[in-house]
Structures are given as C-alpha cells and as structure tokens.
Amino acid sequence: MTETASPPSAPLRARAEIDLAALRANVRTVRAKASGAAVMAVVKSDAYGHGALRCARAALAAGATWLGTATPEEALALRAAGLRDVRIMCWLWVPGGPWREAIEADLDVSVSGLWALREVVGAARAAGRPARVQLKADTGLGRGGCQPGDWAELVAEALNAEREGLIRITGLWSHFACADEPGHPSVAAQLTGFREMVAHAEGRGVRPEVRHIANSPAALTLPESHFDLVRAGIALYGVSPSPELGTPAELGLRPVMTLSASLALVKHVPGGHGVSYGHHYTTAGDTTLALIPVGYADGVPRQASGAGPVLVGGKWRTAAGRIAMDQFVVDLGGDEPEAGAEAVLFGPGDRGEPTAQDWANAAGTIAYEIVTRIGARVPRVYVDAEADAGADAEADAGAEADADGQDG
C-alpha cells in the first residue's frame, strides 16, 4: 500500500482518508461493550484495507491488547515493523508454513488439527524454545477448527507436547457462523459446544490464558460470548457487521475510511449518447457527464455498474453504465462543476455522502468487502483530529518516519 507524501487537501486522483481518531473511538466502544474481556484488534488483510501498521498502533493506543491476523506473514510483518510488546495471533496455516519464524517472533499460532500440531512441535524442537499454541474448536461454523469428535485426541497430544516443554497452550478458541443474525439458533448451540470443548480441555489439565469466540457482532451484542477476549475487526473500522444489527451510529461506531476522487473531466453531451463500455446507459437529453477516475482496479466493484452512488456538488449521482478498470462516469444532469471538484464515493455519511453499506447494497455484497478491496493504487491518507488538534493531517513522509521510530 502507498502512503501519500502530500497533504490530504492535495488534488490527488483518489484517496482513502483514514480517520485514526475514529478508529480509537471504535476501540473504546468495543471495550465498553465487552468490559471484562480483553480486545484483540483484527488487522488482517491490511486492516480491512485501512493500513495494518497504522491501525494496529491506533488500536493499541486505545486499549486493545492483542492483534490478530489471518496469515503468519501478516503477523510477522507487524513484528518486523516494530510492534514487539504485544501479543499477536495468526490462524490461517498450511503445511510447511513459517512455524519456526512464528515461534521466534513470539506469535500465538492457531492449531486446528494434528498435522499442524506436529509441525509446530517439530519447529519448537528445532528452535529450542516453546511455541505459543491456541487450539481452535469447530463449534459449528464448519470452516476451520477441530471437530468435537477429534478434540480429545488433539488436546491429549497438545498436553503431551506441553509437558515436554515444547508448546504452551495459551488459548482455546472458536468462531461464530451467524453472530450477525440476531436470535439465530446456531449462536446458542455454538456457545454450548464451546463451553463443552473448553471444559473437556480444562478437565484434562489445559490452563489457557484466553478463551475466545466473539467477533465484532458478538462483541457488540452478545455479552455471554465475551469470555476472556473478543476479536474485533469490522467494528474497529466503524462499519456495521450487518444492517440488521443497526447502523454504525446506532452501534456507537464511526466509519474510519472516506473514499474520494477528483473529477477528471466534466463535459456536455447531447441526448441519446451512449455511456461507457456496452452502452448500458444512454443520456436522456442534453446533459453533463463527469468522469470519476477510479474503477474496479481500485476496488470499486464492477457489480455496482449502473447503481453505485457518488456525492458530487452536494447531490447523489449514480454510476452511469459500466464501471471500468480505472474510471466510471456519472450523469450530472447539466450541473457544471470544475474538473478537479471532489467526488465522494463513501464515508461516514455526515456530509450527505454515501456509506460503504450503500456501495455494498449497490454491488450485492457486504460492506466488509467494499472497504477491504480498495486497492493499493489508492493512497491512504491518515488524519488524526485528536493528535493534531487542528494542525496539518499526519500524512507526510517525515511524520510517518518519526512515528515508526517510536516503536523501537
């Protein structure tokens, strides 16, 4: 990902402004709703497109005490960037993964089955130091995790490795299938299954530091799921896990990312003019068209062709015809803003702009996917109203280098 060396007011083609004060406020909201549990800030996939390192630091500053990633490479990159005094867990492993590097970097690694346990034990033996292992239970998601029928064998072999000093079983954990659907019967069933699998492991002598199952929707709405730790991803970025659970504001969250672009062209065209590939849109009469210089290469979903909303000059406009790789067009109905005027694709919504959820609706997907897929070609511009107290936004290379230096 690129970080711009220009202030956010510069006429960049496109930019994703990342509001770190909002992110910290969202961490505090999650902490308040899950008081009694620690908060793991899930920063996988470059913090859902927001920038893993900056978001990890902001989340830690606001009281998160764990970081979570999917892949070991993502976790190792955070350590390499200087985040040393924080627990980092990663859970998506394949055979031959960097177990030894993970052990040497003090990561907590997730194990769902015997092949993984055996690989991590071998790596610990080679490294000459114990691995931190969290055993993952499949309590009903049917994705990762160990099935209840295989749990006793996994726990027994892990305990043997712990007694040999090769691993430390630091956690027992699981993941929900439907925590974003209020009242879904699988939620209670998964909680029961989790309690049983934890009880079995503890009965055999496992002494985990943390037991955890809650993702953002569970952290926000299901206190009985909080245990010792909640793993919050989407909530930190101020996006509602599901419209059914409420808007971000109703959940006490503030969207962190604002995606905007500068109009590349405004021109008059006659009625009956086809617009963009395939001519799926035709102007109804004399009008003005504006060229928005972002496209599906930047993560603007092509599925939202003809539907994606953009705020231009205080009015909602809709992608006219196909969204192309690098650009799309909106019909301004005769309005004549200058080239360079701002087009806001999504943001918190308080300037009247669409939200990531509006784009999700237009594309037939979830808001998670909208923010996460914003591409590397779009510079992230970090703003921090609290830290800067009205001074220039922290987006220049010098400030970035200074901030990096402080982590030691």
Ligand SMILES: *Cc1c(COP(=O)(O)O)cnc(C)c1O
């Ligand atoms: C992505 C992920 C999370 C975070 O989910 P959100 O709904 O974004 O809070 C938590 N746990 C696991 C295992 C994940 O993969």
